[in-house]
Amino acid sequence: xxxxxxxRPGGVFGLAVLGLLVVGGVVSYWWTPFDPRAAxxxxxxxxxxxxxHLLGTDRIGRDQxxxxxxxxxxxxxxxVASAAVAAVVGVALALAAVLAPRPLRASAVGLIDVLxxxxxxxxAMVLSAVYGSSLATVVAAIGIGFGVGVARVxxxxxxxxxxxxxxxxxRASGARTGRIVRRHLLPNVAPTLVVQLSLVMALxxxxxxxxxxxxYGASPSSPSWGGMLHEQQAHLAARPLLVIWPGVAVAVTxxxxxxxxxxxxxxxxxxAVAAR
Amino acid sequence: MTWYLVRxxxxxxxxxxAAGVLVFTLLRLLPGDVAATIGGLRAEPERLAAIRADLGLxxxxxxxxxxxxxxxxxxxxxxxxxxxxxxxxxxxxxxxxTGPLAAGGVVVALVVAVPLGTWAALRSRxxxxxxxxxxxxxxxxxxxxxxxxxLVLVFSVRLGWLPAQGFPVDGWADPGAAARALxxxxxxxxxxxxxxxxxxxxxxxxxxxxxxxLRTARATGLTRGRALWRHGFRNAALPVVSVLGLQLAALLVxxxxxxxxxxxxGVGSMLVADVxxxxxxxxxxxxxxxxxxVLVIGFLVDVAHRLIDPRLREPR
Numbered sequence: 001x002x003x004x005x006x007x008r009p010g011g012v013f014g015l016a017v018l019g020l021l022v023v024g025g026v027v028s029y030w031w032t033p034f035d036p037r038a039a040x041x042x043x044x045x046x047x048x049x050x051x052x053h054l055l056g057t058d059r060i061g062r063d064q065x066x067x068x069x070x071x072x073x074x075x076x077x078x079x080v081a082s083a084a085v086a087a088v089v090g091v092a093l094a095l096a097a098v099l100a101p102r103p104l105r106a107s108a109v110g111l112i113d114v115l116x117x118x119x120x121x122x123x124a125m126v127l128s129a130v131y132g133s134s135l136a137t138v139v140a141a142i143g144i145g146f147g148v149g150v151a152r153v154x155x156x157x158x159x160x161x162x163x164x165x166x167x168x169x170x171r172a173s174g175a176r177t178g179r180i181v182r183r184h185l186l187p188n189v190a191p192t193l194v195v196q197l198s199l200v201m202a203l204x205x206x207x208x209x210x211x212x213x214x215x216y217g218a219s220p221s222s223p224s225w226g227g228m229l230h231e232q233q234a235h236l237a238a239r240p241l242l243v244i245w246p247g248v249a250v251a252v253t254x255x256x257x258x259x260x261x262x263x264x265x266x267x268x269x270x271x272a273v274a275a276r
Numbered sequence: 277m278t279w280y281l282v283r284x285x286x287x288x289x290x291x292x293x294a295a296g297v298l299v300f301t302l303l304r305l306l307p308g309d310v311a312a313t314i315g316g317l318r319a320e321p322e323r324l325a326a327i328r329a330d331l332g333l334x335x336x337x338x339x340x341x342x343x344x345x346x347x348x349x350x351x352x353x354x355x356x357x358x359x360x361x362x363x364x365x366x367x368x369x370x371x372x373x374t375g376p377l378a379a380g381g382v383v384v385a386l387v388v389a390v391p392l393g394t395w396a397a398l399r400s401r402x403x404x405x406x407x408x409x410x411x412x413x414x415x416x417x418x419x420x421x422x423x424x425x426x427l428v429l430v431f432s433v434r435l436g437w438l439p440a441q442g443f444p445v446d447g448w449a450d451p452g453a454a455a456r457a458l459x460x461x462x463x464x465x466x467x468x469x470x471x472x473x474x475x476x477x478x479x480x481x482x483x484x485x486x487x488x489x490l491r492t493a494r495a496t497g498l499t500r501g502r503a504l505w506r507h508g509f510r511n512a513a514l515p516v517v518s519v520l521g522l523q524l525a526a527l528l529v530x531x532x533x534x535x536x537x538x539x540x541x542g543v544g545s546m547l548v549a550d551v552x553x554x555x556x557x558x559x560x561x562x563x564x565x566x567x568x569x570v571l572v573i574g575f576l577v578d579v580a581h582r583l584i585d586p587r588l589r590e591p592r
Binding site for chain 2 (some may be wrong): 008093110113114115117118119120121122126127128129130161202206209210213214215226229233236237240244246247250251254255258259
């Protein structure tokens with residue numbers, strides 16, 4: 001599977017972007033070229049590549065490259081944590097909707113149907129209204145919101161695996177539900193799940209940028225890509241470049257996640273490639 | 277079809293009620309006391325009790341929910357907890373901005389997605405087809421809010437053709453000015469949603485092009501374009517209509533962000549402000565309205581699906 005992913009340009013691009021995000025995000029917790037929060041009014045509005053500031057500085061002299069790196073840290077946490085929450089929510093709901101006793105099963109299906117219609121961004125705003133804005137709120141909202149979508153896809157997949165002969169054979173040989181889930185159901189839905197989660201990561205990056213732009217998410221003092229866009233919007237006419245960087249960062253990250261998801265899908269399903 | 281409509285309407289009503297419960301309970305979890313917020317830190321206990329009684333907060337939760345739901349059914353979404361203004365009336369005013377914005381976004385998305393998606397499908401193995409697909413892939417990845425900023429940069433700041441932000445104070449009194457204020461927001465919203473839609477249009481048309489009935493149509497002497505026009509589009513429309521329904525929901529939520537970018541006085545800006553103020557009743561009304569619209573769109577899409585596809589109709 002890895003080899004198939006690496007053979008497609010999209011897969012290589014996706015892996016490279018994610019690799020950059022992970023390295024940049026992790027490194028930013030220990031080191032950035034300048035302190036991303038430190039104001040230096042004497043060096044305000046520096047153009048790129050001046051005095052060691054790779055991407056220049058903003059209105060109060062903060063280094064934009066350092067801010068971008070620190071923002072990558074937040075984006076990385078949001079993307080990975082949201083995907084983890086979505087995986088847990090999605091698999092748990094899907095299993096409940098397939099295996100639980102009848103009344104519980106029906107309510108799980110109903111819950112999925114109603115929650116799917118509940119826009120994730122709205123959920124995030126409601127949760128922010130209730131619990132205050134923080135990265136945790138954003139992750140919870142994105143994870144639950146997209147987790148329901150994952151649950152819907154996973155449920156369909158589980159149903160088809162449940163109907164297969166080898167599950168019947170396992171049942172007939174006396175395997176308990178727990179063993180069937182571990183040995184047959186989860187391994188068989190794993191490829192679909194991985195594809196879904198890479199797409200969830202893309203959506204999470206977009207949602208996190210939108211939410212931090214709106215002022216939810218981590219506190220305004222901690223650098224984020226959405227927050228940078230919000231701050232630089234006021235100076236759009238005079239310093240357009242400062243609006244370009246964070247936007248490109250978001251777009252490239254999302255593109256990478258999406259292309260990786262497509263490559264993973266192709267790797268898991270050779271027929272999809274043939275049908276093109 | 278009648279039986280289907282009855283069942284589907286029942287499901288819609290149930291989902292609306294469930295969404296209502298969800299919105300209502302989520303917002304009841306709010307830590308802190310609304311009465312204390314309104315009364316101030318030094319309010320006497322009697323005053324706080326009076327405020328709670330006035331807002332109905334002293335009644336059991338189920339009763340509060342029932343009275344809220346009864347109000348919603350009458351079109352009364354309650355009053356702001358901060359200044360007592362009617363939520364429904366304010367939403368009505370804000371919808372005059374958000375409604376046209378979302379509608380314009382759909383139009384832009386369709387105008388971009390349908391012709392380009394079809395073209396990309398017809399030329400699927402050429403540079404043109406690949407180019408369009410790649411462009412759509414990038415379009416999906418670009419955040420709407422950033423696209424909005426870039427559009428402002430190009431068309432307002434550099435070219436000076438359109439206003440960068442804001443909406444006429446007197447609303448639609450000057451239709452020209454109001455429409456001009458909505459052009460860039462609609463394009464920003466429509467392009468990103470259109471990119472998603474384009475990929476579905478393309479794959480739907482590619483699927484139809486390989487279908488047996490289209491090959492038969494070609495064999496009777498129709499050109500590829502004519503065969504597609506007469507026999508293909510109806511089939512290709514099926515998945516696209518479903519996706520368009522989901523897209524409409526995404527569009528409505530995207531409008532929340534776009535309104536902030538362009539400082540438009542719509543439902544989204546209102547919601548963001550009320551979340552900031554923690555004005556419970558207003559947030560509740562706004563979120564419920566948006567979710568209700570999404571559910572109703574889902575309902576309409578399902579019904580439309582039945583109408584387009586005769587195979588789904590029950591045998592009489």
